[in-house]
Amino acid sequence: MLDAVVVGAGPNGLTAAVELARRGLSVAVFEARDTVGGGVRTEELTLPGFRHDPCSAAHPLGINSPAFRDMPLDRYGLEWLHAELPMAHPFPDGSAAVLSRSVAETAASFGPHDAGAYRRLVAPLLPKWDALVRDFMALPLTTLPRDPLTLARFGLAGLPPSTWLMRRFRDDRARALFSGLVAHAIAPLGGLGTGAVGLVFALAGHARGWPVARGGSQSISDALTAYLKDLGGAVHTDYEVKRLDDLPPARAYIFDTSPTALARIAGLGSYYARFRYGASVFKLDYALDGPVPWTAKEARSAGTVQVGPGSRDIAAALRAASREGRAPDKPFLITVQPSVMDPSRAPSGKHVFWAYGHVPSGWDGDLTDAAERQLERFAPGFRDLILARATAGPPELAARNANYVGGDIACGAVSGLQLLLRPKLSLSPYTTPHPAVFICSSASPPGPGVHGMSGHNAAKAVWRRIRAS
Known part of the structure; x- marks a missing residue:
């Protein structure tokens, strides 16, 4: 049995996986697409030799992220x-x-x-x-x-x-x-x-x-992935998850997905029904x-x-x-x-x-x-x-990107109480009614941006739960 399974290889999912692997836990990441990255990718969208970032491009939050700054990502090509x-x-x-x-x-x-x-x-x-x-x-x-x-x-x-x-x-x-x-x-x-x-x-x-990031935003995702693998973590791409039974047994499941997708996959019913995109x-x-x-x-x-x-x-x-x-x-x-x-x-x-x-x-x-x-x-x-x-x-x-419901690249409206208290009005926003299921996407605090801090914070919640059990 794995200690933790992460669904979604965006920056928050990868950061959560790294944080848990650094604590000595066995971790595997499962990504629906054939490459890692989520909204942090680089592709030739127009002509050969022109490398574009389909979503995030400039990274004021990335270079200032406490999570990223605590990792040796420069050793893995991030500049x-x-x-x-x-x-x-x-x-x-x-x-x-x-x-x-x-x-x-x-x-x-x-x-x-x-x-x-x-x-x-x-x-x-x-x-x-x-x-x-x-x-x-x-x-x-x-x-x-x-x-x-x-x-x-x-x-x-x-x-x-x-x-x-x-x-x-x-x-x-x-x-x-x-x-x-x-x-x-x-x-x-x-x-x-x-x-x-x-x-x-x-x-x-x-x-x-x-x-x-030199070479494009994909360099951030690639650096996180390489670091995770050096820590003993595994990454599986082209692996779509439709229900929890699609995943290997684990002590914790962390979702870098929209609340809607998480509720559907984990059988949480209407738990996130009031979440607004x-x-x-x-x-x-x-x-x-x-x-x-x-x-x-x-x-x-x-x-x-x-x-x-x-x-x-x-x-x-x-x-x-x-x-x-x-x-x-x-x-x-x-x-x-x-x-x-x-x-x-x-x-x-x-x-x-x-x-x-x-x-x-x-x-x-x-x-x-x-x-x-x-x-x-x-x-x-x-x-x-x-x-x-x-x-x-x-x-x-x-x-x-399935997290962009209706094209919302913030994975949830950044307004009202949902600016900070997302995806639920809770002091423990990363946990769910299922004791082994957590959320770590930008639908959770501190919200959107390429900083990995939602994953960083969620990993702490997972670590506390695993230690307590």
């Missing part, structure tokens, strides 16, 4: 690559606000009215970032916070809606950039706790940047004949570029996708330029480009034209550089 600027947010006049490693440079890009307000917001938290990120990503807290005062200060700023936090800023440059940071939650800006989302992404950028995205991957011709010079040297432009535009786009059930006429785009940091991702002189805009759950339309018209506003001539494109709306995203 973080940085652009000159972590992120830029261009405006129609050719200028840009930036998220720099430097708080002073970031604040200066907002203009004289808001530079001081931004420094006062982030400067007190940044020196305590390592303790803060461990406390924040361990939510719900199972141990005392390492730095309760800093966590409380972060909570006072971040738990209210982001629209409240942005009242600190007088001009729209700061509000627009911060709105874009919050938009990673794929939820309306006025939701409870959305200020924390923006703060986390800003602080992560200042602390260690927004890098890509959120809006989706429309994903675009491009093979380009050259770099994106941004008007703003800052955008040309940034790894991630937010294409908005204003805070009201971003709010309207998120509201359309999340509440109004329609695709926005002028989408807000989150874009990444992997080949700016890693030329190996495309043939010499060519580039790969990554983008998505927000759309309703299950939407079956095509956002390509609206997205490219938006890009042309800030990078005239973009369309002339397109050699090939690959697109994926909610149905295609759900087909690629």
Whole structure:
């Protein structure tokens, strides 16, 4: 009998397996697809030699993850690559606000009215970032916070809606950039706790940047897999699990799946019936004949570029996708330029480009034209550089990854109490009514993002249960 079986070889499933194997337990991972990765993959989606990330591309949470930082993943080929600027947010006049490693440079890009307000917001938290990120990503807290005062200060700023936090800023440059940071939650800006989302992404950028993985995001999954195998763990691909009886006997079963799939496989009935899935995205991957011709010079040297432009535009786009059930006429785009940091991702002189805009759950339309018209506003001539494109709306995203129910790449709405208390209102969110069954996907705390902390935290719950038995 195995000590633990993990279903799903995404970053959380692999991290859970590694954490248990490090404690000397026998572990096996079972993955439905023929390769590991979940949402952390790299594939040639357009033309030969152009290596695209179908889902996650930039990794501010990955490089800051306590779980990943505690593992020797660099020995297994993981290398973080940085652009000159972590992120830029261009405006129609050719200028840009930036998220720099430097708080002073970031604040200066907002203009004289808001530079001081931004420094006062982030400067007190940044020196305590390592303790803060461990406390924040361990939510719900199972141990005392390492730095309760800093966590409380972060909570006072971040738990209210982001629209409240942005009242600190007088001009729209700061509000627009911060709105874009919050938009990673794929939820309306006025939701409870959305200020924390923006703060986390800003602080992560200042602390260690927004890098890509050399060779593509698949390098993260491959490093975790190689480390797990060195620890004695096993990985089985092309193995679909429809019921618990499909798996070998084990003391614990940990699911890196959606709550819906877990309930079906483990026979949990309506246990997760109140869990809500959120809006989706429309994903675009491009093979380009050259770099994106941004008007703003800052955008040309940034790894991630937010294409908005204003805070009201971003709010309207998120509201359309999340509440109004329609695709926005002028989408807000989150874009990444992997080949700016890693030329190996495309043939010499060519580039790969990554983008998505927000759309309703299950939407079956095509956002390509609206997205490219938006890009042309800030990078005239973009369309002339397109050699090939690959697109994926909610149905295609759900087909690629069963965790993306309705195309929800966050594996559950990141809004309301479900921002932190997911998938159930519980102090033990990784356990289920079945004493040997646990959940470790991004449907559990601390939520979406490539950080492995849901798996890390779930592994601790499994370890406690096994030791107690």
